[in-house]
Amino acid sequence: MDVVVYTGNRDRAKDFLYAEELQRLSDETKESPTARLAHHMALSRENPKFPSMYVQHAMVKNAAEIAAALQHPDSVFFVSGNAKRMPQDVEDTLTSIIQNRIPAHAANPAKYLRMLKQTGRLVMDTWA
Incomplete structure (x- = not known):
């Protein structure tokens, strides 16, 4: 793993x-x-x-790695940090990666992100 x-x-x-x-x-x-x-x-x-x-900039540099991981059924993404802007910035970056690198979900990346959250594969632990 x-x-x-x-x-x-x-x-x-x-x-x-x-x-x-x-x-x-x-x-x-x-x-x-x-x-x-x-x-x-x-x-x-x-x-x-x-x-x-910021973290989202590092994620963009490694978009291919993240896209491959997003498609693996056992992958889990745990995001932890300040609740001010970071969670939305990370979600926006994931949305862009899905749109540009995962053709099967490019038309509706928000639905794919919801599925990841609902199945516990995308977890946000944030604080103010």
Whole structure:
């Protein structure tokens, strides 16, 4: 089973919890034929010279990987974070990925997202 983790942090040095553990697990499972952990990090305020990068931007970069996972019947997407804008931004990104990469559901991505939520394959844990 593959595990893909997207983390959004303001600054790598100040608030990136479990950085060492995620890196170690990613390195240890890189060559595994049965289980792999991949980690994608989005840093929103680390470098003021560059535009902010949020989780949805990292998801767009890995749209093919996400589309493949969305189509796997055992996949589960767990989204956790601030309830202000992040959940809607992530849903909008998933909608775009479905429209552009999953032809069977391109005409009605909202219905597909509802099914994922109803079956427990898309879980949102957010707070204000």
